Amino acid sequence: xxxxxxxxxxxxxxxxxxxxxxxxxxxxxxxxxxPRCTDxxxxxxxxxxxxxxxxxxxxxxxxTSGDQEGYVLQPPAQxxxxxxxxxxxxxxxxxxQFGLVHQLSTVxxxxxxxxxxxxxxxxVHKCNSLSxxxxxxxxxxx
Amino acid sequence: MTxxxxxxxxxxxxxxxxxxxxxxxxxxxEELEKKILESTIKLYFEPPSDKGKTKTPEQAxxxxxxxxxxxxNFNELLHSILFMDTTTxxxxxxINILSAKVCRIPPYFFVWHESVSADRILAERTIHxxxxxxxxxxxxxxxxxx
Numbered sequence: 001x002x003x004x005x006x007x008x009x010x011x012x013x014x015x016x017x018x019x020x021x022x023x024x025x026x027x028x029x030x031x032x033x034x035p036r037c038t039d040x041x042x043x044x045x046x047x048x049x050x051x052x053x054x055x056x057x058x059x060x061x062x063x064t065s066g067d068q069e070g071y072v073l074q075p076p077a078q079x080x081x082x083x084x085x086x087x088x089x090x091x092x093x094x095x096x097q098f099g100l101v102h103q104l105s106t107v108x109x110x111x112x113x114x115x116x117x118x119x120x121x122x123x124v125h126k127c128n129s130l131s132x133x134x135x136x137x138x139x140x141x142x
Numbered sequence: 143m144t145x146x147x148x149x150x151x152x153x154x155x156x157x158x159x160x161x162x163x164x165x166x167x168x169x170x171x172e173e174l175e176k177k178i179l180e181s182t183i184k185l186y187f188e189p190p191s192d193k194g195k196t197k198t199p200e201q202a203x204x205x206x207x208x209x210x211x212x213x214x215n216f217n218e219l220l221h222s223i224l225f226m227d228t229t230t231x232x233x234x235x236x237i238n239i240l241s242a243k244v245c246r247i248p249p250y251f252f253v254w255h256e257s258v259s260a261d262r263i264l265a266e267r268t269i270h271x272x273x274x275x276x277x278x279x280x281x282x283x284x285x286x287x288x
Contacts, residue, residue: 002235006221010228024230032241058230098269105273109280114204118278124273 031123
């Protein structure tokens with residue numbers, strides 16, 4: 001998380017030509033964090049959700065600052081529900097987590113471009129495969 | 143002949159030197175960056191094991207402080223790398239290196255780990271599958287002409 005904070009800090013002090021117009025490999029990066037939103041460890045869950053927010057925020061900043069002087073550090077309106085979802089994610093109740101991740105998917109889908117959707121789903125699918133192997137191992141051992 | 147053990151002070155100073163190296167011009171190559179991170183990341187994720195060693199409270203406190211300093215210097219190294227190239231390509235590369243280390247825990251670890259039940263893992267998988275489907279539906283709805 002400190003990496004994201006530092007990135008925003010360094011970007012905010014930059015002036016001149018902008019080398020990027022969007023977040024490179026946003027989908028793949030998000031696909032890494034999404035599966036951790038339901039991690040058994042509460043700290044990991046919160047960190048994953050915060051990282052998702054940071055990725056979407058950085059992407060929005062890069063996209064909207066193209067023609068402007070410096071970078072416009074304004075979060076997108078679609079990201080507004082995310083901090084509240086994160087706050088409620090401290091719960092250990094899996095059904096509530098399900099509901100929260102469900103709501104988070106609305107936020108993600110409204111900010112993720114169509115081009116990034118495929119790499120995102122591929123990454124989540126890879127993590128799902130790992131989860132499946134864990135499930136099978138659990139079932140065979142019980 | 144036994145190899146002398148590298149203590150925490152050497153690790154701390156080494157990380158600090160690497161941060162300085164990273165900040166010098168010309169910027170370090172991608173290959174060298176990878177080598178540096180691969181050889182230093184273990185100091186962060188795999189602190190020296192103290193199993194079998196009895197420690198006084200003072201020694202334990204000193205060891206904790208030393209590890210905190212190593213962690214702080216490792217973070218500083220990452221920040222230096224990012225400072226020299228503030229692109230998302232570099233940011234993602236750093237995240238990938240860190241994630242690879244985090245995800246290297248073997249799957250059977252979770253089975254033996256009693257705090258994670260089979261129900262929990264299955265529930266987690268269901269959430270991911272539903273999430274994927276939901277995002278595809280939302281994206282399809284958003285791209286549909288009104």
